[in-house]
Amino acid sequence: MPIRILLVDDDEAFRSVTAIALESEGCLVQEAADGYAALEALQREHPDVIVCDLDMPGLDGRELCHRVRSNHKLADVRFILLSALVEPDGTGIPPNIEADCCLSKQTHFTQLVTQIESLARR
Amino acid sequence: MTTNATNRPTGVRKALARIGRIRLRDRLFLASALISTTILLLAAWVINNQVVRQARQQVQSEVEGLLPVYNSVWEENARSLATLGMTMANSPNVKIIFGDARAARDRQTIREMIADFGGDLAARVDLVLITDGAGRITFEDLRGREETAVSQLAAARDVAESQRQQQCFAILGGRLFQLSLTPVLLQSGSDEYQNTLAVLGVGLELNRAVAQEMSRRIHCDVVFLAADRIYASSLDPAAEAGLAQLVASPEISRAEAARPVEVRTGDHLNLTFSRQLEGTGGQRVGQVVVLRSLADAGRLFRTISNVLLLLWTLSIAAAFALSYLIARRITRPMEELVKGTRELGSGNYDFEIRAEARGELGELAGAFDQMRRSLRQTQAELLKRERLATIGRMAGSIIHDLRNPLATISTAAEMLARDNLPSERRRTLLESQLRASQRMHEMLRELLDFTHGNYSLSPERQALRQIIERAVQEVSTLAARTGVLVEVNVASDLMVKADAGQLRRVFENLLTNAIQAMPGGGTVRVQAARQHSEVRIDVIDSGPGVAAEIRERLFEPFVSHGKLGGTGLGLAIAQSITEAHGGTLRLEATTAGADFYLTLPLDEGGPHADPDTAG
DSSP, rough: OOOEEEEEOOOHHHHHHHHHHHHHTTOOOEESSSHHHHHHHHOOOHHHHHHSOOOOOSHHHHHHHHHHHGGGTTTEEEEEEETTTTTTTSTTTOOOOSSEEETTTTTHHHHHHHHHHHHHHH | HHHHHHHHHHHHHHHHHHHSSSHHHHHHHHHHHHHHHHHHHHHHHHIIIIIIHOOOOOOOHHHHHHHHHHHHHHHHHHHHHHHHHHHHHHHHHHHHHSSSSSHHHHHHHHHHHHHHHHHHHHHHOSEEEETTTTTTTEEEEEEEHHHHHOOOOOOHHHHHHOOOEEEEEEETTTEEEEEEEEEEEEEEEESEEEEOOOOOOOOEEEOOOHHHHHHHHSSEEEEEEEEEEEEEEEOHHEEEEGGGGGGOOHHHHHSSSSOOOEEEETTTTEEEEEEEEEEEOOOOOEEEEEEOOOOHHHHHHHHHHHHHHOOOOHHHHHHHHHHHHHHHHHHHHHHHHHHHHHHHTTOOOTTTOOOOOOHHHHHHHHHHHHHHHHHHHHHHHHHHHHHHHHHEEEEEHHHHHHHHHHHHHHHHHHHHHHSSOOHHHHHHHHHHHHHHHHHHHHHHHHHHHHHHHHHOOEEEEEEHHHHHHHHHHHHHHHHHHTTTTEEEEEOOEEEEEEEEHHHHHHHHHHHHHHHHTTTTTTEEEEEEEEEEEEEEEEEEESSSSOOOEEEETTTTTTOOOOOOOTTTTTHHHHHHHHTTTTTTEEEESSSSSSSEEEEEEEOOOOOOHHHHHHH
């Protein structure tokens, strides 16, 4: 059973490339261009893990995470935030986030997959 | 009633306000003049009350101490007269003469008898008189003067009867004498009985010389009163005339009490005591008054007063000089400090205070200068920090915005290196790489444009509504997705001379900002109004408004947070472009939502471009 992922990012190029990379590692990826599109998708789908960009116009990653966490139907969904402002060593993670983890956008996709797998197996 | 009650405090307050306006120098002077005047008046009062009274008391105790001396002077005179009288009365020659009735009546004989006592007697007495046992005067020698008109001396009869020597005062022929009356006795057969042959009187006139002699010995003026007039005194004639009222003065009778009393004569005070001059029967013959002037004490007071007056004048002068100097030393540096503070307030950090003040003011000036220097340094540091912060924000923004495309490119490259990818995916990856690198290119160009400030404007006459509608179209997808309604209310006849592309970018930025501020949906209104030769365009949203802390720095680069064009330069660029068009971009102060408004000069001349054909 492949891991189902909802990938949310307003940067279309980044989103496409990341989706291809994750799929090549055996994941099932669905894409959303922003927070609103993600909320729409979540009404139809039930992913195992949401991988979401932190800084997006409109509904951003922090807010989306908050909405997911407040929805008890999505209680088992894992949430990974990606941010360009976070360093690979973990510095720059903003405080008070409700995500399971927050990673740098520079994180190599294989590491991202490892993280996704360990979270999905929990 | 109420007006009265309110009027008075107002008057007082006005007076206080007037005092408050008096210059520092005058205030210092008034205060020190008041203090020195008070001190000196107090000193005068104390001196008058203590020193002068003490001086007066000293005089009084001196006068009281004189009483025994005074008495002894009289006693000495009396003793001398008594001895003289006794010597004469006991002389055998005298007894022989007085024993012979005929010889006793012969004036020549008696004159010779007196002459036998020699110059000694002549030098010491003013009067020699002889009476018979009944007190009838048979001889008198008034030392060359006229004889007294008196023929009978009652006192002499007393002496003749008592056969005892007596001292007394008497007025003879209008002249005042101290008398010693001695009986000349002749021993008869039996031991018990003696015959009084005559009474021998020697007297001293209480004249000016006696008064002066007495005065010399008791250091006081002496006045002899007799028959209700001044008989003689040690005073000079002028002063004596001034004493005329003294004779009738009631104080004189009181002055016979044990303690001296104060008596005013002429224009000064005297401390006085007096004694009666009594006849043999104790009857009042005259009076001796001893005067000790208190003029010394008065003079002391006057001297002190003069010294105090001099001191007062000096202290007032000193107070004036001192307050002038102090004021100059205080106000000069003060003025300099005030000037320095004003300069500092207006942002001049290089104004140096030229006050050569010492002491606290010097310290103040020093502290002020220190403050100025540290403010200047702080200001410089702030500017530097501000620059660093801008650079930091810029770096952060650039890093953030370049990381996305970089991550895209590197991940895509890694994936492309794999062999087993379908060609369709390969193409997606390559396209993504291209888009990412184009994006980077675009961002760098924008950054460069902003830093160089060149926007390559190609202004043409444009319809404002057309530009705005195109911008709205650009953001329509984002607006629809966010649930934001964009309303445009711009008249179609408003023409501006503008670079359509650049101006559209301004509205795009403002609209995107507004939409992003309302993730939960809302309304953005764009409205334009003609203002003289300008047009004012407002972009009003119903979002939460601009946070107060970034309100002032909103148009600085990298301050507004968002993803406008990815560089954080959105508003800064919008403002630059507007200004390049000769307009302004500002944030209206509102309580709800945000209201960005820009003004642009209208292009009213020339042929109208038809907005419909351009749209």
